[in-house]
Amino acid sequence: MITLQVNGQSHSVDVSPETPLLWALRDVLGMTGTKFGCGIAQCGACTVHLDGQAVRSCQLSVGAVGNRPITTIEGVGATDAGAKVQKAWLDLEVIQCGYCQSGQIMSAAALLAHTPNPSDDDIDAAMAGNICRCGTYVRIRAAIKKAAAA
Known part of the structure; x- marks a missing residue:
């Protein structure tokens, strides 16, 4: 065990x-x-x-x-950064098919927990390797910026 x-x-x-x-x-x-x-x-x-x-x-x-x-995604909403990211994701209707979004949210929440006011380069580095087949990258970036401003 x-x-x-x-x-x-x-x-x-x-x-x-x-x-x-x-x-x-x-x-x-x-x-x-x-x-x-x-x-x-x-x-x-x-x-x-x-x-x-x-x-x-x-x-x-x-x-x-x-x-x-x-x-995990089931618990990230209990963190300050996770709650802000989840709210921004909903407010901006980021999700299309949704399959990748738990991973996207987790990467974004980790970024904001360590870098509360990320630059575009910070966002690019943190989100590198999170693939969205639906191409919601523009909404993902906007949601990260909205969560950072919250």
């Missing part, structure tokens, strides 16, 4: 230490907001926070997590 600290709660999971965090979250804990996209940490759909940093959960083993706190 491995204990994970997810969204402020301890969860015991009966998985191998090599199991990707994504599968422990989705299949064992039932937290399906974090999405599987590519499986090689290139698309960003599986982004969660580990110690407040945006990480790709598809390539991060549960054994590598240790006792560090994990925040």
Whole structure:
């Protein structure tokens, strides 16, 4: 059994230490907001926070997590930055198909938690690797700026 600290709660999971965090979250804990996209940490759909940093959960083993706190899309709204980002996403109707958006929101919330007033370059760097097949990048940038101004 491995204990994970997810969204402020301890969860015991009966998985191998090599199991990707994504599968422990989705299949064992039932937290399906974090999405599987590519499986090689290139698309960003599986982004969660580990110690407040945006990480790709598809390539991060549960054994590598240790006792560090994990925040998923289900819990990010409890943070100041996460709540602002979620509100801006809704206000600006960022979502089209929605599949990538949990990862987009997680990356944006991590950015704003560490850089409250990001420049365009900061936004580009933080969101690099978060792919949106629907092309909502203009609305994503606008929502990040709106959340930063909130």
